[in-house]
Amino acid sequence: MELKLIDATGKEAGGVVAADSLFAREYNEALVHQLVTAYQANARSGNRAQKDRGQVRHSTKKPWRQKGTGRARAGMTSSPLWRGGGRVFPSTPDENFSQKVNRKMFRAGMAAILSQLARDGRISVIDSLQVTAPKTKLLANQLKGMGIAERVLIITAEVDENLWLSSRNLPNVLVLKPHQADPVSLIRFDRVLLTRDAVKAFEELYA
Numbered sequence: 014m015e016l017k018l019i020d021a022t023g024k025e026a027g028g029v030v031a032a033d034s035l036f037a038r039e040y041n042e043a044l045v046h047q048l049v050t051a052y053q054a055n056a057r058s059g060n061r062a063q064k065d066r067g068q069v070r071h072s073t074k075k076p077w078r079q080k081g082t083g084r085a086r087a088g089m090t091s092s093p094l095w096r097g098g099g100r101v102f103p104s105t106p107d108e109n110f111s112q113k114v115n116r117k118m119f120r121a122g123m124a125a126i127l128s129q130l131a132r133d134g135r136i137s138v139i140d141s142l143q144v145t146a147p148k149t150k151l152l153a154n155q156l157k158g159m160g161i162a163e164r165v166l167i168i169t170a171e172v173d174e175n176l177w178l179s180s181r182n183l184p185n186v187l188v189l190k191p192h193q194a195d196p197v198s199l200i201r202f203d204r205v206l207l208t209r210d211a212v213k214a215f216e217e218l219y220a
Contacts, residue, residue, distance in 0.1 A: 023160035048122035059108035066099030147178035163203035170210035
């Protein structure tokens with residue numbers, strides 16, 4: 014598989030040969046869906062809490078007598094059938110939403126995502142990306158000069174401090190290392206910009 018190589022002005026400057034097992038794999042929609050769902054679930058924290066019938070504030074007095082009223086019998090207002098009563102199976106703060114994904118499945122899913130991005134023309138490779146000073150304007154102008162106006166995910170083998178500091182105030186730019194790349198970010202951004210070293214690092218991780 015050959016990925017498009019661009020220069021500092023955004024013009025095509027040849028191609029970069031990449032592993033077919035990583036960038037030319039068949040797209041598996043079910044696997045990618047499972048991968049994205051599991052990633053989002055694993056990032057979820059159990060921060061909600063509900064009360065059962067023993068925890069709600071209520072009176073222990075019987076609402077009305079057992080017989081003779083024509084109404085259904087009732088013992089306490091804390092019953093889950095009552096408004097303001099406790100929940101039958103309440104949510105707890107220590108609830109675990111995590112889903113297990115095997116390493117082989119994760120690698121196959123990441124390869125499927127990268128392959129589809131390559132087929133759609135959303136992946137570009139650049140020799141290197143550096144910023145001379147930690148200024149947001151410098152990186153914004155550099156991306157503008159490359160013709161990148163959409164949301165872009167920049168993946169580089171070594172994140173330079175100037176590059177990282179310059180990208181923090183750009184809402185449509187995210188800078189990551191290859192091992193930090195996740196399926197949600199790869200899908201969410203319109204454009205993925207890789208350095209040559211990042212391509213090699215991806216091949217070592219997932220190919």
